[in-house]
Structures are given as C-alpha cells and as structure tokens.
Amino acid sequence: MTTSNTQCRLVARPVGLPKAADWEITREPLPEPGEGEFVVEVEYLSIDPAMRTWMNAGRSYVPPVGIGEVMRALGIGHVTATRHPGFAVGEQVSGVFGVQRYAVSDGDGVTKIDTAAGPAPLHLGALGISGLTAYFGLLDVGRPEPGDTVLVSGAAGSVGSVVGQIARINGARAIGIAGGADKCRWLVEEAGFDAAIDYKTADLRAELKAHAPNGIDVFFDNVGGAALEAALNRLARGARIVLSGAVSQYNDAPRGPANYMQLLVARASMTGFVIFDYAERYPEGVAHLSEWLRTGQLRSHEHIVRGGIEDFPATLLELFNGGNRGKLILALDP
C-alpha cells in the first residue's frame, strides 16, 4: 500500500524548452479527503502542447501555474477514498488532477468515464478534450461545407488527426501538415486524409498550391509560424482560420504572421476559441465522436509512454521534438 504522493512541481518559468531545473519532484503524505471531497489515484496523464503556455506568466485563458505549484494536467484515475456523495471508491474519473500520483478533488470539472465507449486512454484522446477540440473547433468555428478544402497543421497530433477525419466525414477534403514521412504516410493511409505535406522537407507554398488549387476554405491551426503564413497566402475567398494553438511559438519569442493582411485580400477571418466554453455541449460532441468511432469512420491513435511522475518532464518534451503521433499520454506505472 502506497503511503506517499509523488508530484511534479513547476519551480521556474522556462525560457525556451522546459529544462530539468524548471521542475522539482516532491513527495508528501498521501492526502485524505475532506468533507465533500474524494481522492483519485491518477493512472493516465494527458500530455498537451497547451501545457507549455500554462507555464508562462501573463494573460491567457487560464491563470499561469504558480511557481512551486503542482503542474496542471488533465488525467484519468480511480477514486481511492471518498467523502463525496457523488463519487464512489473504484469509479474511474477524468479531470484536471495535475501531475501527481494522488489528487484531492471536490468534483468540480470531474466526469465519470464510460468505459463501455472505449478504454481510458481514448477518453483523453478522440473521446476527450482533444476530440472535442477538433469537433467544436472545426464544425462550430471553421464551418466547412461539403466540397470545401480543410487544411490542418499539427495534423498528426491528437487534435489535428481528428480534425481531418471529421472534415472528411462532413464531405470536405482534408489536407494535413505534419513533420516527417512516417507521420504523413500514416495520415493518408490510416487516418484517411486526402493529402499530407511534410513541412520538414516540402516546399509548403508549392505543395499547398498543388493540393489546394482552389484555395483553402478552412485552416485549423495548431502550429502557427511558417504553416500559418503559407496558409494565409493560399486562402479561398471567405476562408475561416480556426486558432486552436501555436505550438511552433510556445518556446521562442512569438512571431506574428507577417502576411496577416491576406485576411483582407481573401475577405477571411481568423478566430480564436477555447474548448472549455463548449462544456455544456460536450455530450453532443461525445455522442457524435462515439458513433463515428463505433462505425469505424473515425480512428483514434494514442501514443502511450509508460513511466512515473518523474518521467513527466521528458515526456512533455516529446511534443516539441515531434516524437508523438496521435494523443500523447503518460501511463503511470502501478
């Protein structure tokens, strides 16, 4: 029986890629639930590019993780102790539990996992926040019409790979930008994209011209930088750019798209969105995503790394090294 909690705390604001000295692994006694609380033993940690933004000071859509605080993370685990009437010991739950082995929760923002719909990791991937981000970002903000050309950057990632598939389910063409021949092959052969462009070797401009001869109607951007500038130069009239992330910008001084006035040339829009705003509509998204997974129209891919809390810092770096395909998850050793 474990008697201590292991945690990964942010102890310095990183400059560039997070380094070992920005983190501290701490151990403290196993927490006890207060009245109206329960304790979760975390089994899976969702490793997301947005984590890098949570480590910076300054205005964002959530407050920064404080220095000395446990790093924020979505996760899935089992309830191990409870004084909360709504959560029983043994139930599997999803929530923002942080990078730690045990978390105390009052149930706020915590949902019970329907394991009949798929194993736990799927609920962090295509059936979780990643899938919902793809679903609402593409359909609500991007609004592709049948026959539209949808471009997605970070296409081999957890959100991007679902975006392209939902685009195709809705009758649009899907073009992905990803890093490396393996990822690009996977996008076309497994995820069913119409085309994939390897940004590491391709002439983005020429490839976009070839694959989007009539222009890009929807660009779902997870990356920013060169991908955003290339897309801006190829927008169709009235195009919609969905700003979901900017992973190329998170570790450097950010750089804006120098050709942003192409939005005027194309009478296009660029709109930011945050998935948490759609919380009331999650059931609608989950229902569609579940059905598409069931019928095989949608495939989920989880990239699962096994390890302990102390492996979190290195696992996070995989996101920025381009190591993962699909949803990156740290599965904690029992």
Add this chain to the structure above:
Amino acid sequence: MTTSNTQCRLVARPVGLPKAADWEITREPLPEPGEGEFVVEVEYLSIDPAMRTWMNAGRSYVPPVGIGEVMRALGIGHVTATRHPGFAVGEQVSGVFGVQRYAVSDGDGVTKIDTAAGPAPLHLGALGISGLTAYFGLLDVGRPEPGDTVLVSGAAGSVGSVVGQIARINGARAIGIAGGADKCRWLVEEAGFDAAIDYKTADLRAELKAHAPNGIDVFFDNVGGAALEAALNRLARGARIVLSGAVSQYNDAPRGPANYMQLLVARASMTGFVIFDYAERYPEGVAHLSEWLRTGQLRSHEHIVRGGIEDFPATLLELFNGGNRGKLILALDP
C-alpha cells in the same frame, strides 16, 4: 481650350516611401470617346493609403498598377464629351479615373454625383468610399452593440473619423488613436469621440487600460503595427477586429502582430473586408450617411490640397507623414 492630357504614371515599384523617380508625368493628346464611351475632365482626386498597396507586385484584392500605367485613383469630374447614351456632357460623375486630367470611360463603376446631398469633395469623403468603408466595416463586420467600446486606429483619417462617429450614433463608446495633439483634440471636440490617444507621445497600453477598462469590443484597424498589438492585449471576450488597412506596414517589410494568439485568449476574431464587395448595398449606406450629415450627427472633414497632376506624388506622401486630417483630396487647378 485645353488640347492635351496630363497624366501621372508609375514607372518603378517603390521600396519604402514612393520617391520622385518612381513617377513620370506624361502628356498626350486629349482623348476622344469611342462608341459607348465618354470623356471626363477630372476635378478632384481621392488620395488614399490603399494607393500604396496598389503599387506593389503580388496578390492583393485588385491587380497591381502596371509599370508605365497611369496611377489608379478614384476621382470626380465633369463629362466633357460623350458617345454614351447614359452620360451627358456637363454631368458630374465619380469613378476610378486615374491620376490624369482627362479620362475615357465606358461607364463601368461610374456613378453620378447628387450635388443636392453635398458638394463634390463630400462624395469622395463621408458620402463616398471612405464613408461607406466606415459604415459597412463597422456595422457589418464589427457589429457594435450599444454600450460597447469601439477603438479605431488612424482615427483622424477619412475612414477612421467616420467610424468613431457611427459608433457613437449607434450607442457605443468611441476611442480613437491618432498622431498628434491637434488631431486628438479635433477628434474629441469636433468629431465627438469619447477619447483620443496620441500614439506619438502616449503609453498606448496604459491609455487603453484607462479608456477601455472593460476591454475593447470592436477594433477597427486602419494602421496595424503597434496599434494592433496594443489592441490585441486589451480585447474583451468575443471581440471583433475589423481589418480595413495597415498603413503603418505599407512602406516597410510588414510585421505581423506577435501577440495574435490573444485572439484565442479573448475568443476573438479578426476579419478582413473590402468595400467593393458591398457595391449592391451602397444606396443603403449613402442613405444613412446622408441623413446623419443632414441632422448634424455626422461631420465630414475634407483636407483639400490644390494643385496639378504633377503635385500628386507629393500629396500622396502627406498620408504617410501624418499631414492630413479627414479626407485628403487633390483639387486640380482648372
């Protein structure tokens, strides 16, 4: 009786501010109208920041002015000869006649001026493309609600000064960014803005915080650069940025807004628009603008420079030197 036409032709693509050597003044015989054509003697030339973009090669919303061609310009003049059944000698008309004394037209895009609604220069300003740009850009793209805070850059210009006034007519608060104390005083005392910020001396960030304590709901951007970045940092939730121009960017290598991901933080959008798309709705805009001018709710200001065709290059530079207030017009000597 004049027997020759004077023209200003673009002979080189400028790098930075247009210089004398980029232009050539040419003279050629007075044109004769062909069948279905008429000749206009141009009396007023509209001097617009967008002209600088028309001089560059590359994709834009209109083709670039070709090397050796007469510079493109909106203007107003009288019909002096006609073989067109719809246009009689003596009628006053507005159209894209170019920087030349006499233009031949087939009537495409030409409208007759209703001088009962105001003198000719007004039809290039608040009752012309500038006013219509303000009207449709603000109301159709920006969509301010009563009580919203509307920020406009280039506020003392022909479009910006009308934007702020229309914002107020619609029950919103209007804040302008302009260069110089005189312009700022004029915006508040004459044009009725709630506040004006002198970007040449003010701390933009601090002033926006003071004047938009609840954030900016609509930003009508004519300027780009520092104004756009400051506005992005102060957006209210769900804000709309209307991209109308980027005059700070036209003479240098353009620079994108480094903090564009504030669009995500604020769940905001940035949308480009081109006034020509609204051609079918111009009568609606003119009707409202005329009525507001008649009742005194809207004031127009034209900055009229007198001279010849050969004075066009120097007059254009006034736009970029911040010399004008309201609509800059070159009134051609008879």
